[in-house]
Amino acid sequence: MTDLNRTAFQKSDRPLENLEIDTLVVGAGQAGVAMSEHLTNQGVPHIVLEKSRIAEAWRSGRWDSLVANGPAWHDRFPNLEFPVGPDEFPAKEQVADYFVTYAKRFNAPIRTGVEVKKVTRNLGRPGFTVETSEGTLQALRVVSATGPFQRPVIPAIAPKDASIQQIHSAQYYNPQQLPEGAVLVVGAGSSGVQIADELNRAGKRVFLSVGAHDRPPRSYRNRDFVWWLGVLGLWDAEEVQPGREHVTIAVSGARGGETIDFRRLANEGITLVGLTKAFADGKVSFQDDLVKNLQLGDENYLGLLDAADAYIERNGLDLPEEPDARKVFPDAECIRQPILELDLAAAGITSIIWATGYAVDFDWLQVDAFDDKGKPKHQRGVSREPGVYFVGLPWLSRRGSSFIWGVWHDAKHVADHIATQRKYVEYQDASQREASSQTPVQKAASWE
Numbered sequence: 001m002t003d004l005n006r007t008a009f010q011k012s013d014r015p016l017e018n019l020e021i022d023t024l025v026v027g028a029g030q031a032g033v034a035m036s037e038h039l040t041n042q043g044v045p046h047i048v049l050e051k052s053r054i055a056e057a058w059r060s061g062r063w064d065s066l067v068a069n070g071p072a073w074h075d076r077f078p079n080l081e082f083p084v085g086p087d088e089f090p091a092k093e094q095v096a097d098y099f100v101t102y103a104k105r106f107n108a109p110i111r112t113g114v115e116v117k118k119v120t121r122n123l124g125r126p127g128f129t130v131e132t133s134e135g136t137l138q139a140l141r142v143v144s145a146t147g148p149f150q151r152p153v154i155p156a157i158a159p160k161d162a163s164i165q166q167i168h169s170a171q172y173y174n175p176q177q178l179p180e181g182a183v184l185v186v187g188a189g190s191s192g193v194q195i196a197d198e199l200n201r202a203g204k205r206v207f208l209s210v211g212a213h214d215r216p217p218r219s220y221r222n223r224d225f226v227w228w229l230g231v232l233g234l235w236d237a238e239e240v241q242p243g244r245e246h247v248t249i250a251v252s253g254a255r256g257g258e259t260i261d262f263r264r265l266a267n268e269g270i271t272l273v274g275l276t277k278a279f280a281d282g283k284v285s286f287q288d289d290l291v292k293n294l295q296l297g298d299e300n301y302l303g304l305l306d307a308a309d310a311y312i313e314r315n316g317l318d319l320p321e322e323p324d325a326r327k328v329f330p331d332a333e334c335i336r337q338p339i340l341e342l343d344l345a346a347a348g349i350t351s352i353i354w355a356t357g358y359a360v361d362f363d364w365l366q367v368d369a370f371d372d373k374g375k376p377k378h379q380r381g382v383s384r385e386p387g388v389y390f391v392g393l394p395w396l397s398r399r400g401s402s403f404i405w406g407v408w409h410d411a412k413h414v415a416d417h418i419a420t421q422r423k424y425v426e427y428q429d430a431s432q433r434e435a436s437s438q439t440p441v442q443k444a445a446s447w448e
């Protein structure tokens, strides 16, 4: 636990056993911190329980060299800037420190090192019973801020061969942790592509399995892509386009930020392959879709350039032309003759990194808030189970929802909803007002 994590939050160290609180926030990543700020502004008594440290995912759930995928001016909350230049990409520890500093600013009632193990709805009385690693408490409302990426997913096709070291991208820290030999990186979203690039630069032989992806230009005509997605309204898109649910986004802030160009990576020595299909008899097979996946990625890239050009023209902006952005690297051998099968031993592959994403895990939240596939049912974070809320989930209200700047706005909506609900509960009719003016009574459903 860092000093920053210890200092600000000890004053809320009331025993949790039998505590009665209006709103419990579970998780103190960016979503939990944003939630706490808005609840504080609304005067809602609350506590945030975090099983590890504030913004833990940014400390131990990411590789050592990771920097934010978006520049500091953009990937932040509205009320605090990063202590780096606006166009720089903060390192992951700086991102974690940012949230600790942010939480200290309003003395967020965060309790670290406490896991919420079970939440159940009370019967015949308001609220929820919350079992934690430090006792059982009562909360009228529960906000899940446990993150968009809770459980690393390794697909069932992963080989059982113990001689190959296999890790998820969440367990990758640096090239030194891998055994000698070549590595297969499965998945070419922002994590897979950055890890593959780092390993290639470290001198490893790298195979990168590429599926469907978007790959916006890092910048175009003097504007970062986050700006383009903003002005074009794409961060605020409210629904995933049908058929694009599994399309990942390949971007990077590494080395000051550069466009992910798979053809360039192939020219630099990475062997690209299509989607990983199966492992059998010491061999791995790939779909014959590499060229198609690259083409679709190019279309996405060029589509954004076109949209940016049209925006500039329509608005008469004075932004310099950038014809080089449309230049295409020559196809390397692995693109001209895609590999459909590899003998793992012959290729020298001794490790596999599964950059295959995450699932959510709500085992602890035992309430009627999920569909039959275990997916939260909610509208902009307001669950169908009264008193339960979600923040930080992908596409909670829009494309930006699971990102730093997006979750802040979603959390505000949820806090406003909670404040409104409290107003209804606090309402008293004339006879109640008369009675309470004579004998002050404790409000049944407004716990401090």
Ligand SMILES: Cc1cc2nc3c(=O)[nH]c(=O)nc-3n(C[C@H](O)[C@H](O)[C@H](O)COP(=O)(O)OP(=O)(O)OC[C@H]3O[C@@H](n4cnc5c(N)ncnc54)[C@H](O)[C@@H]3O)c2cc1C
Pocket (backbone or CB within 6 Å): 026, 027, 028, 029, 030, 031, 032, 049, 050, 051, 052, 053, 054, 055, 056, 057, 058, 062, 066, 067, 068, 069, 070, 075, 114, 115, 116, 117, 145, 146, 147, 148, 149, 191, 364, 391, 392, 393, 402, 403, 404, 405, 407
């Ligand atoms: C590699 C990578 C790079 C990213 N880069 C960027 C970027 O540059 N810019 C950007 O905007 N977004 C980025 N994101 C997306 C997103 O911002 C992060 O995933 C971010 O960590 C999500 O914040 P969160 O608070 O929603 O969830 P988390 O950071 O995962 O926080 C959830 C917290 O809940 C705690 N918790 C979980 N269960 C319990 C429980 N039962 N009891 C108590 N506590 C619990 C966890 O310990 C954790 O601290 C990136 C994501 C990844 C994976």
